[in-house]
Amino acid sequence: MFRKNVFFEREQDKYDDEAKDYLGNQQKTQQLLNKARKKAQRKKGNLGDAWNKLQLFIDLVKAYSKGEYRNVSTKTIITVIGALLYFVSPLDLIPDFLLGIGFIDDAAVIGYALKKISTEIDAFSVWKMSGRY
Template sequence: MPNTKDYEKGYKKYESKAKEYMDDKEKAVNLLNSAKKKANEKKRKLGEVWEKLQLLFEIFNAWKKGEYKEIPTGSIIMIIATIIYFVSPIDFIPDFIVGLGLIDDAAVIGFTIKQISRDLEKYKYWKLTNDY
């Protein structure tokens, strides 16, 4: 079973791909739509991680639309990389392995949430105070 360092190492390859989505709105929309579809199909299996993933989708969408600009570039890259990892069927534990396929996705989502928790709190406050 992969450990945290394995996840961080694997995540890094998705980080470079994430930069491609920064300036390509169509590509970003397609990624977000694919991720939302997969998340909705796997909602029950994702458990509490599903809600955290929805927050990542929400902040990415608000940033992409230009509604929310207060997130640091490194944090938005981390969010995009996490979404790419989530959508990818081939990662540390391939998604087709019944019962285990989403464990690594959940670990990467949790890692990202932990790393950018301060930025997520700022977004939640912004959302509350801006009627979004």
């Protein structure tokens, strides 16, 4: 279990510096969200449970970038953007074109990121369900 977490942490950390470039750049962020939405929609069946988590990540970044929801730490937003960058990247650990297994790593990184930020993503989910989104 420990090795798996170190692996996912390392994979996601690769995208943290790039993720910081998205903070405060609404246009760049919107482009990322559009890419993530398109890819998620095309691959919905392959993502399983990770699809819903991915949608929550997209909604969080959208609300944050528009200034609608700021009750998260900068580290959390960087983690979520990093997970989205990993998801849209064609150069991840298992290439997406490998039918049946190409999205296993994407789903795993999304799940790992979710574990890291579970408290804050739960609070966002409650806020979203309250109808303010």
